[in-house]
Structures are given as structure tokens and as C-alpha cells.
Amino acid sequence: xxxxxxxxxxxxxxxxxxxxxxxxxxxxxxxxxxxxxxxxxxxxxxxxxxxxxxxxxxxxxxxxxxxxxxxxxxxxxxxxxxxxxxxxxxxxxxxxxxxxxxxxxxxxxxxxxxxxxxxxxxxxxxxxxxxxxxxxxxxxxxxxxxxxxxxxxxxxxxxxxxxxxxxxxxxxxxxxxxxxxxxxxxxxxxxxxxxxxxxxxxxxxxxxxxxxxxx
Amino acid sequence: xxxxxxxxxxxxxxxxxxxxxxxxxxxxxxxxxxxxxxxxxxxxxxxxxxxxxxxxxxxxxxxxxxxxxxxxxxxxxxxxxxxxxxxxxxxxxxxxxxxxxxxxxxxxxxxxxxxxxxxxxxxxxxxxxxxxxxxxxxxxxxxxxxxxxxxxxxxxxxxxxxxxxxxxxxxxxxxxxxxxxxxxxxxxxxxxxxxxxxxxxxxxxxxxxxxxxxxxxxxxxxxxxxxxxxxxxxxxxxxxxxxxxxxxxxxxxxxxxxxxxxxxxxxxxxxxxxxxxxxxxxxxxxxxxxxxxxxxxxxxxxxxxxxxxxxxxxxxxxxxxxxxxxxxxxxxxxxxxxxxxxxxxxxxxxxxxxxxxxxxxxxxxxxxxxxxxxxxxxxxxxxxxxxxxxxxxxxxxxxxxxxxxxxxxxxxxxxxxxxxxxxxxxxxxxxxxxxxxxxxxxxxxxxxxxxxxxxxxxxxxxxxxxxxxxxxxxxxxxxxxxxxxxxxxxxxxxxxxxxxxxxxxxxxxxxxxxxxxxxxxxxxxxxxxxxxxxxxxxxxxxxxxxxxxxxxxxxxxxxxxxxxxxxxxxxxxxxxxxxxxxxxxxxxxxxxxxxxxxxxxxxxxxxxxxxxxxxxxxxxxxxxxxxxxxxxxxxxxxxxxxxxxx
Numbered sequence: 079x080x081x082x083x084x085x086x087x088x089x090x091x092x093x094x095x096x097x098x099x100x101x102x103x104x105x106x107x108x109x110x111x112x113x114x115x116x117x118x119x120x121x122x123x124x125x126x127x128x129x130x131x132x133x134x135x136x137x138x139x140x141x142x143x144x145x146x147x148x149x150x151x152x153x154x155x156x157x158x159x160x161x162x163x164x165x166x167x168x169x170x171x172x173x174x175x176x177x178x179x180x181x182x183x184x185x186x187x188x189x190x191x192x193x194x195x196x197x198x199x200x201x202x203x204x205x206x207x208x209x210x211x212x213x214x215x216x217x218x219x220x221x222x223x224x225x226x227x228x229x230x231x232x233x234x235x236x237x238x239x240x241x242x243x244x245x246x247x248x249x250x251x252x253x254x255x256x257x258x259x260x261x262x263x264x265x266x267x268x269x270x271x272x273x274x275x276x277x278x279x280x281x282x283x284x285x286x287x288x289x290x291x292x293x
Numbered sequence: 294x295x296x297x298x299x300x301x302x303x304x305x306x307x308x309x310x311x312x313x314x315x316x317x318x319x320x321x322x323x324x325x326x327x328x329x330x331x332x333x334x335x336x337x338x339x340x341x342x343x344x345x346x347x348x349x350x351x352x353x354x355x356x357x358x359x360x361x362x363x364x365x366x367x368x369x370x371x372x373x374x375x376x377x378x379x380x381x382x383x384x385x386x387x388x389x390x391x392x393x394x395x396x397x398x399x400x401x402x403x404x405x406x407x408x409x410x411x412x413x414x415x416x417x418x419x420x421x422x423x424x425x426x427x428x429x430x431x432x433x434x435x436x437x438x439x440x441x442x443x444x445x446x447x448x449x450x451x452x453x454x455x456x457x458x459x460x461x462x463x464x465x466x467x468x469x470x471x472x473x474x475x476x477x478x479x480x481x482x483x484x485x486x487x488x489x490x491x492x493x494x495x496x497x498x499x500x501x502x503x504x505x506x507x508x509x510x511x512x513x514x515x516x517x518x519x520x521x522x523x524x525x526x527x528x529x530x531x532x533x534x535x536x537x538x539x540x541x542x543x544x545x546x547x548x549x550x551x552x553x554x555x556x557x558x559x560x561x562x563x564x565x566x567x568x569x570x571x572x573x574x575x576x577x578x579x580x581x582x583x584x585x586x587x588x589x590x591x592x593x594x595x596x597x598x599x600x601x602x603x604x605x606x607x608x609x610x611x612x613x614x615x616x617x618x619x620x621x622x623x624x625x626x627x628x629x630x631x632x633x634x635x636x637x638x639x640x641x642x643x644x645x646x647x648x649x650x651x652x653x654x655x656x657x658x659x660x661x662x663x664x665x666x667x668x669x670x671x672x673x674x675x676x677x678x679x680x681x682x683x684x685x686x687x688x689x690x691x692x693x694x695x696x697x698x699x700x701x702x703x704x705x706x707x708x709x710x711x712x713x714x715x716x717x718x719x720x721x722x723x724x725x726x727x728x729x730x731x732x733x734x735x736x737x738x739x740x741x742x743x744x745x746x747x748x749x750x751x752x753x754x755x756x757x758x759x760x761x762x763x764x765x766x767x768x769x770x771x772x773x774x775x776x777x778x779x780x781x782x783x784x785x786x787x788x789x790x791x792x793x794x795x796x797x798x799x800x801x802x803x804x805x806x807x808x809x810x811x812x813x814x815x816x817x818x819x820x821x822x823x824x825x826x827x828x829x830x831x832x833x834x835x836x837x838x839x840x841x842x843x844x845x846x847x848x849x850x851x852x853x854x855x856x857x858x859x860x861x862x863x864x865x866x867x868x869x870x871x872x873x874x875x876x877x878x879x880x881x882x883x884x885x886x887x888x889x890x891x892x893x894x895x896x897x898x899x900x901x902x903x904x905x906x907x908x909x910x911x912x913x914x915x916x917x918x919x920x921x922x923x924x925x926x927x928x929x930x931x932x933x934x935x936x937x938x939x
Contacts, residue, residue: 128331251310
């Protein structure tokens with residue numbers, strides 16, 4: 079039978095270098111060996127695919143939101159990440175953890191979105207998270223508005239950064255990843271990550287100095 | 294680089310930056326939303342798989358199948374059967390594959406209408422004015438502004454007209470299915486007979502309308518922050534299947550002459566459709582336009598009219614056509630065109646429409662002399678009501694004359710009230726509309742009828758007509774108190790329901806000027822400031838809040854206005870010293886206020902920004918003591934750590 083030769087953007091993602099452990103951190107999914115789930119997903123088993131989606135869906139959603147901000151169609155990007163994941167799983171050899179594989183894909187799809195800039199933006203009359211999921215608990219509408227404004231200013235400032243610097247900055251400062259983890263995710267040496275982080279912080283601080291108190 | 298990065302991490306500015314970045318909340322995602330993403334994703338995966346199969350199947354040859362080795366006869370036959378079925382399916386799919394609607398086009402655009410591409414396609418997000426050549430296909434969004442309309446023909450006898458302030462996303466538009474999402478506003482739809490398997494669906498944020506062949510209207514009514522919009526369906530001809538979003542399997546049938554609605558995700562009781570002259574008028578033009586335009590496109594031409602001032606009414610052969618700027622298609626021929634605008638001299642012209650051609654007309658209407666001011670002036674400065682709080686009843690109750698009027702004893706009026714009590718507002722509105730037009734009504738009778746009518750429209754969710762009725766009441770009323778209450782009601786509906794903030798601002802200013810002792814004075818100041826803020830008029834909003842605070846310093850919830858004033862000064866006017874002054878006033882005069890926590894933190898931030906470190910530190914310490922589990926505790930901890938290092 080002829081092999082399928084449809085190329086997707088994620089086909090270029092190479093497996094990670096060193097970490098040979100395979101794990102899914104979610105306890106429910108951990109009951110089943112990851113290799114088994116991956117194998118089932120490759121065979122097109124919808125239940126396993128859904129299980130994988132449930133394991134990583136919210137974390138990927140959160141990461142995409144943090145990298146891209148509220149003005150992108152987050153749901154659409156999450157969908158792209160998982161379509162990419164299921165199509166690239168045949169290339170997953172277990173040389174890196176499945177977590178790393180998923181997040182690397184996520185970072186790649188987000189970076190592509192950022193590079194496309196205005197072409198990829200959706201016309202949102204309201205932020206993509208507004209109305210559906212109230213983020214601020216127990217606040218007044220006024221404070222909610224304040225939060226939204228601050229968020230808007232931060233993402234406006236992030237928009238002025240290059241896609242690479244923005245990704246590194248968000249992963250380090252907002253996602254709490256270490257330099258080494260980021261290096262593995264963005265496929266760049268640690269020194270490059272540090273350099274992007276250093277310059278990214280300086281640029282962002284310059285753009286946001288009105289909102290960030292100085293001493 | 295490691296050293297520089299290390300030094301940078303100890304920089305207090307970078308610490309502040311980190312604190313701000315980490316304070317950003319990530320919205321929680323509901324299970325329903327995740328399921329929707331999963332559903333869409335699996336649908337996309339299925340589609341891709343089918344696409345691949347289509348590419349792969351025709352490439353299979355008999356030799357290739359046999360090349361698997363020397364299969365048993367049964368296996369070969371099975372393979373042949375599978376290939377045959379597959380090829381047959383592909384063929385069926387190809388024969389029946391949907392084609393784009395080649396004849397779909399814009400046939401009329403009046404006022405401000407624009408369109409854009411949705412999603413990830415080229416040119417997404419760029420708004421363009423709608424023209425007759427604007428493409429009508431899946432992935433396009435059409436929007437209309439105030440007093441605008443847009444007519445689109447899809448197939449012979451099928452199309453729709455969008456009313457003002459509407460937004461429609463075309464999700465699918467081919468020969469098999471037409472699906473569109475009406476995000477807001479109103480749409481009048483006429484659908485020709487559908488063939489078997491053909492679907493026509495109008496979605497709204499909370500409801501689904503599916504049609505087999507009919508004429509109907511859909512309105513989406515929502516207000517900011519309202520997570521439960523109302524979708525109202527009015528069926529004029531045929532039958533429409535109607536359901537809440539997500540309940541498509543148990544759709545109910547709505548017959549002609551009936552209106553039904555979904556509020557949030559709950560189906561409401563249906564009622565009889567009231568007589569609607571405006572809709573009937575629109576139908577008269579929409580139907581023939583959809584039929585004739587598509588059947589004899591060659592015999593039609595277009596007319597483009599612009600005018601100074603814009604918004605003039607255009608009549609072709611004495612029939613109202615729309616408002617300028619206007620572009621429309623008409624059967625070839627000669628037309629007498631009249632453009633008119635209030636307080637401007639009308640302009641006349643003869644337009645010749647050639648088949649396939651465009652007649653373009655630019656008109657300048659000369660202004661008439663300014664009209665004399667109205668003789669019946671409003672009572673300025675007169676003390677209308679001394680005890681403001683005595684009248685705490687809703688404004689709507691103060692709109693009717695206090696005495697019982699003659700009309701209230703009439704059988705029609707009593708009948709209308711009975712229908713209103715039974716929740717049949719559309720029926721009651723029909724009766725009251727007839728009563729309103731009677732020539733023998735006194736001023737009080739007329740106001741009584743209009744007051745009931747406005748309640749009917751309010752309960753039906755038709756806020757535009759509600760405002761129109763209230764404006765009639767305002768004109769008909771002599772009592773300054775009643776006028777004030779009506780004005781307050783109009784401003785509220787404009788701000789909350791129609792999102793007409795500029796209009797609401799004008800009404801509120803008029804209320805404050807004409808009703809210096811009005812019942813709703815305090816609330817009017819607050820609402821005016823909010824309306825100004827929403828429009829980006831920060832200075833005006835701050836000024837209004839300041840006036841409100843000085844005039845109503847003793848009101849128990851004035852702390853909200855003080856906090857809002859400080860917020861505007863800090864956030865939008867960059868006036869830290871002003872903000873500190875108001876935060877201080879709030880904390881001093883209202884120590885138990887619910888805004889005290891935020892005021893303490895933001896005052897400290899302002900002081901820090903102004904370089905008043907010692908005072909800022911005191912505020913941070915106060916915050917840490919008084920609000921140890923407050924929402925800004927992390928940020929305060931960061932700031933305190935910064936002070937410690939210094």
C-alpha cells in the first residue's frame with residue numbers, strides 16, 4: 079500500500095536530543111503505557127487521541143494563550159497544535175519525553191502564528207476569552223476592566239518584540255520554564271536563549287515603563 | 294551573558310516587570326469549550342484523511358493489488374469489491390460535491406456597510422466598504438452601521454437583508470448548504486424552495502433557525518456583559534425549525550404569523566406576530582429584487598448616490614429606496630430621483646439606468662434657514678422635587694399621568710392590559726398601536742397608551758421601537774418631572790441596550806441641565822461618567838466624577854465614584870498626584886470601603902512612580918498588614934523585597 083506523503087509544517091520538527099524517558103504526567107493517562115497510547119494514536123484510534131487531548135489540552139491552551147495573548151483565535155491554534163501532533167506522532171521515537179514533544183510543537187505553531195503577524199489575527203470584537211471564561215474571581219467590573227486594560231497593554235508591548243524574544247520571555251517569565259528547558263523547546267543553544275531573554279526583558283521594560291513602577 | 298542576566302534579575306525594574314507579568318491571569322477553560330475544540334479537531338482530521346484517500350484511491354491499479362504476493366482468490370475478490378465500493382463512493386462524492394454559489398452577490402448597500410475576511414485567509418481583518426462587486430462566500434463577514442442596510446441575493450428567490458448595527462459571518466455558502474452566524478442585529482430572510490438535502494441555517498450566539506422555504510426575520514438582542522442574549526424569530530411565511538444552540542435534535546416548528554424567542558439557552562413562549570408595516574414595506578422590495586435580479590441579470594443596472602450631507606433619504610419614482618451613501622441595482626430604465634434631508638432643500642434628478650451599466654450621482658443639498666426655537670421651553674432651574682429619595686420607584690412607573698385617563702376605561706385598552714398581564718406583549722402592542730393612531734385622544738390619553746406600548750416593546754426586546762415610543766412620549770408630555778423621567782429612561786436604553794453611547798451622553802447631559810433637582814440626578818452623573826469613559830473621553834469622565842463627588846459627598850456609595858475618579862487619573866490621564874489625592878480622600882473618608890484594599894495598593898504604586906519612596910513603603914507595609922491575603926500580596930512582596938535590597 080502506498081505511504082501517505084502529505085507534508086505538514088510539523089513534519090520538520092525533529093525529535094529531541096537527550097532525554098530518553100517517556101512519560102505522561104497526568105495520573106489518569108499514566109495508567110496506560112505511553113508507547114501504547116502513542117501507538118494507538120498513530121493507528122487512528124479516536125479514544126486514545128481524545129485521551130491524549132484531555133491530558134495536554136488545557137496545558138497547551140494555557141501556553142498558547144500566554145504566548146499569543148487574547149487577540150488571537152486561541153482555540154484554532156490549539157486545534158492546529160493537536161492536528162500537528164497526531165500527524166507527527168509516527169516520527170516520535172521516544173528519544174525525548176512526550177511532554178517535550180508536545181510543548182515543542184506548541185511553541186513552533188505559536189511562533190509561526192507570530193511570524194505571520196497581522197495576516198493571522200482574527201477580528202475579535204471582544205477578547206477571545208471574554209464572556210466565556212471569567213478569569214478574575216470576585217472582582218468588581220471596574221477591577222475586571224482594569225485587569226483587561228493592563229493585559230492589553232502588556233500584549234501590545236509584547237507585540238513589539240520579535241517572535242523569538244517574545245517566546246523565550248513568555249516561557250521564562252510567565253510559564254516558569256528554565257533556560258535549559260526553553261533551549262530544548264525552541265531548539266537553540268542556552269546562550270542564545272539567555273541573550274534573547276536579556277534583550278527581551280530590556281525591550282519590554284522600556285515599552286512598559288509607564289505601567290511598571292521604577293525605584 | 295550569564296553575569297549580565299544575573300545582574301538584570303536583581304534589577305528592581307525587572308522584578309517589577311516580572312511581578313506584573315506573573316499577575317496576569319490565564320482564563321480557565323470550560324469543559325464545553327475543550328469539547329468543542331476536540332470536536333472541531335477530529336472533524337478536521339477526518340476531512341484530511343478523506344482527502345488523502347481521494348488522492349490515493351485512483352492511483353491503485355489491479356497489478357498493485359496483486360503485487361502483495363499471491364493472494365488467495367477470496368482475498369483478491371474482496372480487494373476488488375473494496376476498490377469498487379471505494380471508487381463508487383468517490384464518484385458519488387464528486388458528482389454530488391457542493392459548488393460555490395456563483396450568482397451570489399450584493400444587490401443593495403445603503404449607509405455604512407463594510408465587509409472583511411475572517412480567520413486566517415489573506416487580507417483577514419481588513420475592513421472594506423461593501424460594493425456590488427464584494428464577494429459573497431464562506432469566510433466573509435458583513436457589518437452594517439447605524440441606519441444602514443445591506444441586501445444580498447444568493448440564488449433565485451433566496452437572499453437576505455441585514456438591518457442597521459448588524460454583523461453576519463458567512464460560515465458556509467454552496468449549492469448544498471448555506472450557514473451564517475448572526476452575531477448581533479437583525480436580518481430579514483427570504484428562502485426559495487430547497488431541494489432534498491439542501492440546508493439553510495441562520496445561527497445566532499444562542500439559537501438555530503433552519504428553513505425549508507420561507508420568509509422570516511431574526512433579531513439578536515444583547516447588552517454588554519450579558520452572557521444570555523435574546524434571539525427573536527418572526528416567521529412571515531412558511532415554517533421555520535427553531536431551537537436553542539446545542540439542542541438541534543429537538544427543534545420546534547414555528548409557523549407563519551408566529552414569533553418565538555430563545556433567551557440564554559431557554560426557549561420562551563411563542564406569540565402571535567404583530568402587524569409590522571416596516572417589515573411589510575421591506576418585503577415588498579426584497580422579494581421582487583431577489584427574483585428578478587437573478588433571472589434577468591442582463592436587464593439590470595446599478596445606481597450609486599452620494600450626498601452632502603450623508604444620510605439623505607432617496608426616493609426613486611416616489612418609492613423610498615434607502616439612505617445615502619447608496620448603491621443598488623434596478624431594472625434598466627429611467628427613474629425620477631429625489632433626495633431629501635431634514636432642514637435641507639430636497640434635490641431632484643432624472644437617472645437613466647442602462648443594462649449592465651452604473652449611473653452615479655453626487656448631490657449637494659443646500660441648507661435651509663435655521664428653524665425658530667420651540668415655543669414650549671423646558672423649565673430650567675425650577676425646583677421640581679425636593680425629596681429626591683422619596684421617589685425611589687423605577688422611572689417607568691413615573692411615566693404615566695397620575696390621574697386615571699378616559700382611555701384607560703376603553704375596552705381596547707383593558708383588553709391590551711389583560712394581554713400584557715398574560716405575557717402576550719405582541720398582541721397588546723398591536724391593539725395599542727391602533728389606539729395610538731386614533732384622532733380623538735387627549736394628551737394624557739396618548740401618554741397612557743404610549744407608556745403601555747413602550748412596556749410592550751421593552752418586554753418584546755424591541756428597544757429601537759421602545760426608544761421611538763419614549764421620544765413620542767417626551768414630545769407629548771407637558772410635565773417637566775415626567776419629561777425628566779422619560780429622558781432618563783431613554784438614556785438608559787440607549788446606553789445599555791443599543792450601545793449608542795454618544796446618544797446616551799447627549800440625553801444625560803440634557804437631563805442634568807434640565808433637571809437640576811431630578812430624581813435620578815446622582816445616578817445620571819455616574820452613568821454619564823461611565824458613558825464618557827467608554828467613549829475614551831477620559832478628561833470629561835474625570836470632570837463628571839469630580840462634580841459628582843463634590844455634589845454628592847454624603848451618598849453612601851460615593852466611594853465607588855471616588856475610586857473610579859482616581860483610577861481614571863492614574864490609568865488614563867497619567868496624573869499620579871491627582872490620583873494620590875483621591876485615593877487618600879477615599880481611605881480617609883471611607884475607611885471601611887470595599888475599594889480600600891485596591892486604593893492602598895494603587896496609591897503606593899503612584900507614590901513609587903512619583904519617587905516618594907518613604908510614603909510608598911509605608912503604604913506597602915500597611916497593605917501587607919491589613920490585607921495579608923489580598924490580591925496584590927505577591928506584587929507587594931516583590932516591592933518590599935526590592936526595598937530590602939536597596
